[in-house]
Amino acid sequence: MSASTLTPDSVIIAATALIVLAGLAGLIIRPAPLSQKLAAAITLPSAVIGFCAAILMLVHRSDARYVIDWSLPFGPCEIGIDPLSAFFLLPIFLVTFCGTLYALGYWPAARNPATAPGVTFFYGLLPGAMALVVMARNGALLLVSWEIMALSAFFLLITEHTGEEVRKAGSVYLLTTHTGSAALIILFSKLHAATGSFIFPHQGTLAATGQTAALMFILALFGFGAKAGIMPMHFWLPSAHANAPSHASAMMSGVMLKMGIYGILRFLSFCPQKPLWWGGTLLVAGMMSALLGICFAAVQTDIKRLLAYSSIENIGIITTGIGMAMVGEATGNPSLVLLGFSGGLLHLLNHAIFKPLLFFGAGGIIHSTGTRIISRMGGLAKRMGTSALVFFIGSLAIAGLPPLNGFAGEFLLYVGFFREALSPVPVLALGVPALGLVGGMAAITFVKLYGIAFLGAPRSREAAEAHELSGVMIVPMWIMALLCLTGGLIPPLFLLLVQPAVAMLAPAAASGARLPASFSLFPLFGLALITAAAAVWLLTRRAIRRRGAVTAGTWGCGYTAATPRMQYTGAAFSEFWAGVTRSLSRCMTEKPAAGTVAPRTVPFSYNPEETILDRFIQPVLELAGIGCAFIRRLQHGQLHVYMLYIFITLILLTVWVR
């Protein structure tokens, strides 16, 4: 291979192809354990290389385009990598790397010979398809890769299809994604009608205006938003993420949701002028998703559902950022545009780091305790110390606390909202308390998650028998955790990766406005904070050592016969919050009165409901089914009436024609 062909873009494409091929090898070659290791051996290096290449393209802000003649009747098939694509390639390769490594320990072919080949295959196909999605410059190609992505995710999701719940989740997911794709098909057909070809129009050259553009925007919002999980198109997401194997959930939540965001951004990049209401819609939708998402997350009892809802929250924050930028563009406010895009994309990158970390952690817990119910865990920090540590870092990060990366992204959005607060009509200022509320609820959620799952005494036998995870599962979590720290301590580093994409989306703003200078100070604070904490920690430790410390049972306030089952459960922890927000997070709590002086055992059930799914989607489907059943009577088996149908059709058509 000559030096000329060894450009980053060609390397990226090669890496993508290799990852898919590795998956294929994992499917075909037997025995399964060998093929899984082989696939990993191919995937890991290619993912690393692809990652580095993507970073190179970002920093050089280079833009590559290839035209392939694919002989399908959709015009030439164009593949391109511009900063936006390169930026979205980062999470793809990152999560692929960590997930593949993690899978070796989490889903070893030796223990699941039946399913492992399929999982390996689709775990290669999914990132490949997503890479193609971000590289596609042709509507048809994007649709194709989009559907491949959706389907591979579906097959990953139904890996354990013997479970009823899994199948239900699979169906719901499949139906949602298919409906979304229908919207996208219309969108791209409209684009084709507007531009005369399936090739994407160049940036800001889409000639559509008025109603057409509005319709396209709505279609894009629906089609891509459904995949991203923006409320209220989120209903498929929790069950899907909860029931997939954890490394698959990590891939779906960490990367696949972002493809929806990518689609929206890509579509917006076509449009020369974007009305104010576009930005407003995005902003409101994002805020709603953030608030409701985290509000639902706080009351969940299933660890993976909780994480899934928090994904909805984070997607909401990202969307908020984009909406902010759109509003800024419409009102000609470059600083808002810059802050919105930078904050949104930075948070996107961060979420792609800590969410997989948390899903890996959750997978580890499920792996070693075999339960997904938070209230059946507990005391895991003593049994799986390292995972507990990295999980703690992830929780801090996702709660948006300094000095971790979650804070960096939200900081930018805060600044954006605050700057708006100084403007004549500070409507956007409302975003500040909203974000504050989101932050507070995130704290509730993750204090509960970490505190109940990892701390205290084991709440069940499984939890008591939990074991530390193997190295291959710990290492990827460590990588993610370190990235969280890096992103928190040195946000400018991550900003370097975000800026090119922002510059592409909003060139004027990127050159015109500036980000708060404080970003460069972050490392200082972070380090100071950590060192100070470390210092105090050492001092206290010395003090404790000197005065000696004894270990005893927890102080039961005079009650001496306390058992682990008397600990505060996750449900109890969040029930207080659920009480405050009863109307929103509708939790079915059954609390029979104890009754007599000497109460018998009273059952107490607590399960948060899937509002949209249970109250809207299901009933509609039921009704449709009933209606269809009514019409089905037409097929009653009476031959002579069938004849009548033909006769009538003939007559009607004849009458119609003349």
Add this chain to the structure above:
Amino acid sequence: MQLSLMLIMPAVGALIAWILPDNRRRPLVLPVFAVIHLLLLGWVLVDTPPPSPHGWFLLDPIGKLVLSSFSILFAACAWYSVNYLRYREERSNRILCSALLLCLSAMCLVSISQNLGVLWVALETTSILMAPLVYFNHNARSLEATWKYFLICSVGIAVALLGIFFLAYSTIVARQDATLLLSSLIDDAPRLNPQWRHTAFIFLLVGFGSKMGLAPMHTWKPDAYGEAPGIVGALLAGGLVNCAFLSLMRVYQIAVATQEAATFQNALIVMGLLSMAFAAVFMARQNDFKRMLAYSSVEHVGILTLALGLGKGALFGALFHMVNNCLTKGVLFLSAGNIHRAFGSKNTATVRGAIRWVPWSGALFLTGFLAITGSPPFAPFVSEFTIVSSAFTTGNYWAGSLFLVFLAVIFIGMALTVLPVVLGAPPELEAGAARPPRDGLVAIMPLLLLMGIMLILGIWLPPPLRELLMAGARLLGGGQ
């Protein structure tokens, strides 16, 4: 010469199959002659034979498409049948084998005949030949299915004949000597008498429509498809439908040649959408997966008709979709047949977790479902997307939107039937009952090949095929 060979060879095969006494070896005749047929097909595709003396027989691009897709499907079915008939030794397969081969030659005749009269005769022959095939199982249900199938199809085809007569008479009224020759009809189409012409088109639409299974003339379909063996279902859905659609396209050729086909096209669009609507309604909560496939076939003839009505760019899609539908339906019916045999039932109440008992068939059934519902990267997506996008580019927003809505509804309905069948845990076996044998790779290979073709065509369209489709679209007046 080659054409006559293509007509004769299967007939010879049928004769041999009839004479052979051995019920075990007889099925081997099928693959042998299927291969011979494929070879002949390759020959005629490479150098196209000239039209016959009075222009009655000619293999034009459309005919080529129908013929080749059907021959491939037939070959797959023949291969499959060898294994299948081994399971059904209790029943004599003499009639089955001979009828199948005769059907093959009749369908060749359909695809090459340029004379509407001959076309009609050939079509009627196919429907007659299918009757014993549908009745193969020889039980009350299949008997009822056969009766309904046969009567409805005969009535429909009779109506079509009247339509053909009308067309011929319209030439007489137009002061020309009556002809049924396609080429001459197309040439002086504009001069044909309008009233007669329109009536003729409607009669032909209804006639061929009832043979295609357009709603509401589709009523025989679920019964016949549900009760016939998998092979026959595949040939009905893949072959017979295409033949009927070919006849409809012949009519369409004349219609567009008249320069005033708007009404006819609208009629086509309406019928197409109606069929899709019916399919959507009947597929929801369908608990018999073979009947579900029948309705899916109704849906797809609807799509084809709609595409024909849309015209322009959609015609390319229509032709391509015809091919895709034929091959994908083959996969679906054959795998469904395997599942049916493995579980001894085709009711979703009892059939669960097929992928555990018959992994290959289960997987293929699932994949085929995804393909037929137009999910990339399979070929039907390409054709359906072409159709819908051209619907939007030509300004038929309503047709396009309804099309997508019905597709989505159908997808939901079909998914809710297919997923439980394929996935999940298979039913518990009562004590002593042996688990049915896993499906062998040899038996499944033809299905894999068909699926492979669908996959390849979905990613890369071979230039010759593309040329063929283009030429066909041009014949239909859709110059691209």
Add this chain to the structure above:
Amino acid sequence: MTDMLIHLLLVLLMPPLLLGIIGKTKAWFAGRVGAPFLQPYYDIARLLRKGSVFSSTTTWVFRAGPVVTLVSTLFAALLLPFCHHPAPIAFEGDLILFAYLFALGRFFTTTAALDTGSSFEGMGAAREVTFSCLAEPALFFAFITLARLSGSLSLTLMLNHLSISVWQMAGAALLLMVGGLFVVLLAENCRIPFDDPNTHLELTMIHEVMVLDHSGPLFGCILYGAAVKLFVLGVLFVNVIAPFSTGSSLADWGLFVLGMMILAVAIGTVESVMARLRLVRIPQLLVAASILTAFSLVLVLR
């Protein structure tokens, strides 16, 4: 430079004094002599010299809790200006960091509480996170109002911009805001009427119940940290209500210390004259605080 030093010294040394003053005030109301002003210092010193008892269920989180809480609170103190003397650290958006440092501390305190596995501490943690979550919007609305008044996004400029003239201009708004801030101040520091720092009925407590299991030096950290938190929020409050500035810096410092003491007395008074609220009322009061501050913003807008 000297200002900076004074700032640091005040932050490090003054907080426990406030507790002492509060205690004295309450004693005075109760007609007792009460503990000396410096009692809190003695307590902390004593605790630092004591040995510790750790629950067998606890992990490093339990030990890290008090430490991180203390440190993050001290850092927050560095972001605040002490009336008209700029804060050691000031930049655009430091107010966000200010809020989130408290959040960080809270996260650690509550997880540390859950680490013991005691249901009482779990209860306390649940209440703590819930109430502070509700207090969040009030604080931010107040910040928005200040930001709009001063036209800047840095605590130093925001607070130092306040002056008599500003009060005359936007008195009503500021008054509403002060009300809101006072509620936040009490709630965040778990004072009556929200919480009772020195009752021993665990079921009704929030902060105290969370630290039941801490002992020795770590408990000292907690006590000190609580004092610092009270001090910091107090500073914010005083900065708002008493934006006087005599020309000379030394006099300003005097004024500031005086202000803080008066605040402590006020808190003591409130604690002596008010009863503790029922738990269910607390969220309502916090929401009310958010509404107050929101109104103040509205007033500023018009």
Add this chain to the structure above:
Amino acid sequence: MDSLADQLLVLSLLINFIVLGTSRLGFAVRAVAIQGVVLGLLPALIHPFSWHIVLIVILMICAKGVLIPWLITNAIRKAEIKREVEPFIGYIPTLVLGAICTALAFVFAKRLPMAAEHQGLLFVPASIATLMTGFLVLTTRRKAISQVIGYLLMENGIFIFGLLLAGAMPVMVEAGAVLDLLVAIFVMGIIMNHISREFSSLDTSRLTMLKEE
């Protein structure tokens, strides 16, 4: 000559009504057979003499007049049934409907232009009317036999129209069509036999196992 043709057509129309009116299957079959013969004669009347025509005439008379009736009567004998029991719509209403259909057929035919040589002939209305009668029988009768008869009526109707083009139609096509028709009826006969064996009756209203429930 043409007047004679018209009279024959009127005769066949009358036969339609006989078929609609009668309940005795054998009678209906014979009626249809006569109709077949009558129609078989028609080409000879309207077209100048040619061997082609002769061939058609003979073919028609043999097929429609002899073979098919024989097939069906066989089936009837095998199934041992005499009369159509209780149709879905009574005989009188069917007759009325038949009348309406015939009237409609005439209206419909009026709107269609005819070639000069066929002006004022009854061919088109007669054929449409017969076709509709066929449909009527198909949709109102229970017995499989009567449905076959209905099908035959349809075929006859089509054949009447076909006469207009008899000169134009190639022999092969005609022969093929007739042959197909024969085979079709034959197959129907076979199926009927099976039905009568399976269900011990030819009542198609019993054939409703296959339906959507």
